[in-house]
Amino acid sequence: MESPPLNLREFEELARRALPKMFFDYIRGGAEDEFTLRQNTEAFQRISLIPRVLVDVSSVNISTSFLGYDLSAPIMVAPTGQHKFAHPGGEVSTARAAAKCKTIMVLSFSSSCKIEEVASSCNAIRFFQLYVYKRREIAVKLVNRAESLGFKAIVVTVDTPRLGRREADIRNKMIPPKISNLEGLLSIDVDSQKGGSYLEQFASETFDPSLSWKDIVWLKSITKLPVLVKGILSTEDARKAIEAGVSGIIVSNHGARQLDYVSPSISVLEEVVKAVGGAVPVLVDGGIRRGTDVFKALALGANAVMVGRPILYGLAVEGEQGVIKVIEMLKNELELTMALAGCPTLKDITRKHVQTPADRLRSLM
Numbered sequence: 001m002e003s004p005p006l007n008l009r010e011f012e013e014l015a016r017r018a019l020p021k022m023f024f025d026y027i028r029g030g031a032e033d034e035f036t037l038r039q040n041t042e043a044f045q046r047i048s049l050i051p052r053v054l055v056d057v058s059s060v061n062i063s064t065s066f067l068g069y070d071l072s073a074p075i076m077v078a079p080t081g082q083h084k085f086a087h088p089g090g091e092v093s094t095a096r097a098a099a100k101c102k103t104i105m106v107l108s109f110s111s112s113c114k115i116e117e118v119a120s121s122c123n124a125i126r127f128f129q130l131y132v133y134k135r136r137e138i139a140v141k142l143v144n145r146a147e148s149l150g151f152k153a154i155v156v157t158v159d160t161p162r163l164g165r166r167e168a169d170i171r172n173k174m175i176p177p178k179i180s181n182l183e184g185l186l187s188i189d190v191d192s193q194k195g196g197s198y199l200e201q202f203a204s205e206t207f208d209p210s211l212s213w214k215d216i217v218w219l220k221s222i223t224k225l226p227v228l229v230k231g232i233l234s235t236e237d238a239r240k241a242i243e244a245g246v247s248g249i250i251v252s253n254h255g256a257r258q259l260d261y262v263s264p265s266i267s268v269l270e271e272v273v274k275a276v277g278g279a280v281p282v283l284v285d286g287g288i289r290r291g292t293d294v295f296k297a298l299a300l301g302a303n304a305v306m307v308g309r310p311i312l313y314g315l316a317v318e319g320e321q322g323v324i325k326v327i328e329m330l331k332n333e334l335e336l337t338m339a340l341a342g343c344p345t346l347k348d349i350t351r352k353h354v355q356t357p358a359d360r361l362r363s364l365m
């Protein structure tokens with residue numbers, strides 16, 4: 001028997017073996033040259049840790065809260081579409097795992113399980129991620145459904161006016177998603193003569209590229225739930241988001257699947273946090289694979305992090321149990337990092353515990 005995975009990267013390798021190539025490539029892949037995809041993880045490696053010693057770390061507490069909800073750790077499940085590509089249990093298995101790990105799952109609009117099915121499967125705290133389609137009434141219906149099913153926030157993704165160019169999907173003729181929440185609301189026929197990525201064809205038929213800042217105000221007007229924006233990479237947009245009245249900002253480059261050559265999200269986190277100035281909480285995702293990465297993100301000002309692909313790898317390898325193992329691995333690594341860095345609580349993690357490439361440059365001048 002193979003030895004069990006010891007870290008998130010080993011889960012990726014096992015998922016590669018477990019999944020059909022088309023689905024593994026879809027999950028792993030990024031846009032175009034995958035430059036930002038590599039940078040998303042390498043940027044974490046360029047940040048060093050500066051531990052403090054002789055601090056009593058006999059007890060380390062990693063629990064926190066986000067928008068008033070208690071979490072076992074500052075680690076949440078990012079919205080990712082089509083969990084049934086990874087495992088037949090789909091989003092229901094992921095939601096159960098998130099509930100058992102006492103964390104928040106952001107359910108993707110492009111879920112392969114119905115929102116009702118996910119809501120009734122367990123008592124996890126859930127947020128609903130929204131893609132705004134050309135047919136706006138679909139957004140209204142889904143936001144209303146999420147609200148009445150007890151979802152606690154709407155996360156609107158703002159980096160996807162069109163789908164990024166994912167060459168693996170083009171090569172594999174990636175099949176279109178089966179979005180259960182759209183049953184009875186919308187059916188899209190892809191043109192099987194066209195070739196290329198059918199996922200991309202689907203997205204270009206449906207996604208509304210005219211979405212703009214005024215629509216955040218519209219979105220707030222159709223729901224009582226807090227609205228968070230996902231996909232902010234600049235201080236200017238962070239300020240606009242605050243002006244538009246959002247309740248949270250997610251610094252994200254969509255796991256490097258949209259615009260290639262954007263900065264890794266961890267590299268812009270600190271300036272966005274400064275621009276936000278504590279007005280609303282800030283999350284970050286992209287390339288988080290180790291507890292040390294979570295620690296670095298917190299030191300640079302994030303309230304919590306979200307994890308995308310590793311959750312799907314865990315799901316592919318072992319269903320619900322695999323997702324639990326991935327989240328618990330990250331939690332255990334964070335706890336150990338905090339002990340070794342002299343931080344018994346999350347509040348003890350400060351900017352002084354990390355050194356970024358910019359810090360090193362400044363110290364030479």
Ligand SMILES: Cc1cc2nc3c(=O)[nH]c(=O)nc-3n(C[C@H](O)[C@H](O)[C@H](O)COP(=O)(O)O)c2cc1C
Nearest residue numbers: 027078079080081108157254255286287307308309
């Ligand atoms: C297979 C896959 C599907 C995704 N689907 C969505 C989605 O439906 N909505 C969304 O806002 N982001 C989506 N994302 C982006 C994630 O929410 C997240 O930003 C990204 O995966 C974080 O990077 P990481 O995978 O390196 O952790 C998807 C990412 C992947 C890998």
Ligand SMILES: CC(C)CC(=O)C(=O)O
Nearest residue numbers: 080081110177203254257
């Ligand atoms: C169904 C897709 C549009 C989901 C997505 O956002 C992605 O694949 O990155």
